[in-house]
Amino acid sequence: MTTSPPEPRARRSPLGVAALGVLTTLVACVASTTTDPLARYAAVHNTLAAMGMVQTGPIQRGSLAEGRAAKLEVDLPIGCTTLVTMGGTGVDDIDLELKDGGGKLLAKDTTRDAEAAVRVCVDEAGKYNVSVKMAKGSGAFLAATWSGGDLRPKASSASSSNVAASTQGGSCDAPSPLGPGVTQGSTAHGEALYEGSCGTSSAKEVVYRLDVPVRQRVAIEVEPRFDAVLYLRKDCTDPGSEVACNDDVQGRASPRSSPTRPSKVDEVLDPGTYYVFVDGYEDAEGAFKITVSAREVPTLAEACRRALPLVPGAQVTGSTTASFDHAHAKCGDDAKGADMVYRLDIPSKSRVRVVEHGDFAPVVHVRQRCAEEATEVGCSSDAVADEEAAYTGLLEAGSYAVFADSTSSEHAGRFTLKAETAPEQGLGTSGESCSDAVPISSIQSAVVEGDTFPARDDVVAKCGAPGGPDVVYRVEVAKRSRFRARLVGDEGSHVLALARGCGEATAQLACGTTVDEVIVPGTYYLLVDAKTASSFGRFKLEVRSGEVGPQEAACKNPPELRPNVTTTGTTVGAGDRFTISCAGPVQGQGSPDRMYKIVLATRSRVKLELATPTWDGVLAIRRTCLDAVTGPRGSEVGCNNDANDEHHAKLETTLEAGTYFVHVDGHQTGNQGPFTLTYTATAAR
Structure with a gap:
């Protein structure tokens, strides 16, 4: 706190x-x-x-x-x-x-x-x-x-009372009864024997007994005149039986110095007796009002019978906040949030994509038979876009249950849900083969988004399998270059292949989830191929290239830094050859750079200090000199942009014996000028 x-x-x-x-x-x-x-x-x-x-x-x-x-x-x-x-x-x-x-x-x-x-x-x-x-x-x-306006959902008859009762609350030996409605109370006459898991307390607490006759969603909220802690137990004296605990209601942004801090628990409870504790944070105590509401929870079978239709191509809007956690799944932390159930009818074997978008952490899962967990055919908690979950798969004809879900009971809210279908063999799209390959206009640094959902299987990546739909991109290389490509977002499961043509697999120079090749000038084709016939979907591809000569030349024999010596230099006229992880987005980097090396005979504590009096400098230590295919972090030990201010950068770390590379660069574009670089190294245990 x-x-x-x-x-x-x-x-x-x-x-x-x-x-x-x-x-x-x-x-x-x-x-x-x-x-x-x-x-x-x-x-x-x-x-x-x-x-x-x-x-x-x-x-x-x-x-x-x-x-x-x-x-x-x-x-x-x-x-x-x-x-x-x-x-x-x-x-x-x-x-x-x-x-x-x-x-x-x-x-x-x-x-x-x-x-x-x-x-x-x-x-x-x-x-x-x-x-x-x-x-x-x-x-x-x-x-x-x-x-x-009173737009509250109608509660069950058990929670229809809203007349405030008054009781001081009891103890575990004699708990006061608590039911739906509003009850006034005070902790002033309680006992300081227990505390909840969510708040340190030496304050007095009062205890209520809550009888739950059937499975219900029960909401208990305390509005106190002090800083309250609310917790719920199955066994009154056993802290291990705690069902829920809340110190401050999530979303109520009152400061800790405020004398009134409400608490709330909202849980689905099985039939039985529960004990409700109203406590104080640290030594806080006083009067309070406690409100209880309850609604019966429909069974999964009932929810399945009420499933709404999900028509392919039509977007539906809903909310999980007033719903219940009917079903769990194999992804998204078991999908333990409240969910809504929809029915998706597939008339013939088809490609299917279902996308859920919400302001929470969405999970979408699909079952062949709604009430049977073992019939789950797919589950997803992520997608190419933020705040989305996308399921893609090849489904046989039939009716399926689609759950719009979330990762946690704390994640609920409004969502949109949309299903798409396509023929099993695809409809076709641009980039089906080398003859109509989609050009990548700039391969120096580009992010390309594509989709194999409508595509057909025209080419096969040699590290993939026949049957997977694919999209082909054309790459024009003017100079000998290092070409790198990797998937940074994937609805399905794809591989990449770099080829000189779309014919034999022998024309493919590289294949995998990443591509990193030095290539001569010419026309190349980048294949994005689904691994299987059912692993299609949207993808996001990062492509980068640069003349290999400047990097190779800089890495061939970089100047060596000596311990306890300050090196003076300038980046003016050096050229922009390398990328660095802490200088902003790679696409925006364009400042010239310098590369040095350090050689350690034994395990050492290394400190590097960069001063750039007239510009914003950036400093990194690398394991390898050349840029890594996965981006600058793949080769870096550490990176620092600002140490106290934009004119200083500092790195201090322990390194094993070996050769390392020191990268001096500028933040984004236009940052260049004179610098001093101080290097110290001491033996480390």
């Missing part, structure tokens, strides 16, 4: 999930009747007003091109506010972020849709900053804020 200066408290409202779900449904219902955002907003306005919500502040309108963002300012009152944005004609995906005056992110919605909504609760009224970004498409948008 650390003490920080006071800042505006922001929290996600417990009503927010339902509110966002209602808003999403309303917007979708009117989207088909008009594409003007103001006309659509009028329909939403009338419905929300009927629910008791009130628009606060003016409607803000604008227009954006793809990739551009608009900065808006809104006045938020104390309490909970919902911010709604809608895009007009031509808008496919709009993102929304809300930050406080200090730039701290309070809420965001980056689901892929033409609408976005966030709900946030603040403890200080004032001006807050909104960013509306046109992630895909272009056109008009509007933004508006709403407050009030």
Whole structure:
């Protein structure tokens, strides 16, 4: 626990999930009747007003091109506010972020849709900053804020009571009964016998008994007049039986110095008796209000019967926040988050891709029979793009269960889900063979994105297998060069091959997940081939090349540094030959560099100090002189950009006996000039 200066408290409202779900449904219902955002907003306005919500502040309108963002300012009152944005004609995906005056992110919605909504609760009224970004498409948008309204999901009859009871709380010997509703209490008359795993405590605690008749999702929240710790046990006196513990509600950004710090646990509980402890952090104590709500958890079989259809080509939007953890999977930390189930019908054997995008850590998994874990046919927790999980595979005809899931019970929120299908043999795409290979315009430093999902199997990489779809790129090399390529993102499983043609495998110079070859001038073809017939998908490829002569010349006989000697030099006129890991993105590096070597007879403690009085210098120690195929980190022992300021860099490390290389470079482009380099080495144990 650390003490920080006071800042505006922001929290996600417990009503927010339902509110966002209602808003999403309303917007979708009117989207088909008009594409003007103001006309659509009028329909939403009338419905929300009927629910008791009130628009606060003016409607803000604008227009954006793809990739551009608009900065808006809104006045938020104390309490909970919902911010709604809608895009007009031509808008496919709009993102929304809300930050406080200090730039701290309070809420965001980056689901892929033409609408976005966030709900946030603040403890200080004032001006807050909104960013509306046109992630895909272009056109008009509007933004508006709403407050009030009771959009809570209806609870089961067991949780219908909201009348506050009053009890001081008990002990493990005589716990006070606790049920759904609101209870007032105080720890002032408790006992200081126990503490939870999430907060050090010497304070008094009170204990309640909670009886759970059937499997339920139970939410328990303590609103105290002190810094509270809340924990739940199956056996009252056994710390090892702890089910959950919370010190501060996640997302409530109140400072540690604040006297009131609420706590909350939200768990799916099996039938039985549980013990609820309201405790204080360190020696804090006082009065509190505890609220309990419960909902019965549907069985997996029930969830499967209610599975929504997932139609290939159509994107669906949903939320896992009000859902349950129905099923686990073989990836994504077992996919222990709340999930939503969809039914995907495949009429004939097809290639299938399912992509889940969410503001949390998404996991998408597919089963042949919904309620049977052993029938899982695939699972993915990553993709080429951030905040995505993509499953790709070859599926036989039939109905499949698709789970939109997450890695943890703490990860939930809105998501989009989209399925695609293609014939088993593919539809065909550009780059099917050498004759229509896709040119890579600049191979000096490029990132290429491609997709073998629609491609056919036209060529075979010699380190792959027949049947895998492929894409071919053309590379023109003007001078003898070192050519490097590697996969930096992969939905499926691909290999690379560098070839002089698309015919015999003997024409392939190299094959693997990376390619690193010195090649003479000419035309070459880079093959991206799926390892198997079912391992297709999107990929991201990093390609780099450079004249091999300058690097080889610099590495042939670099000057040797001597211990306890300061070397003076300049990078002006040296040429840009090497890349370095701590000088910003490789694509933007263009400063000249110098290479030195050090020779250690025994294990030594090495210190290197670089001074660049008039420019921003960068320093690295390498195991090998030439750039590694995996990037600069593959050859480096260490790298430093700024030691105290941009005119100094420093490295200190212990190295085994051997030869190492010292790389002096400039940050990004245009940084060059005189420097001094001091080298010391002492024997190390």
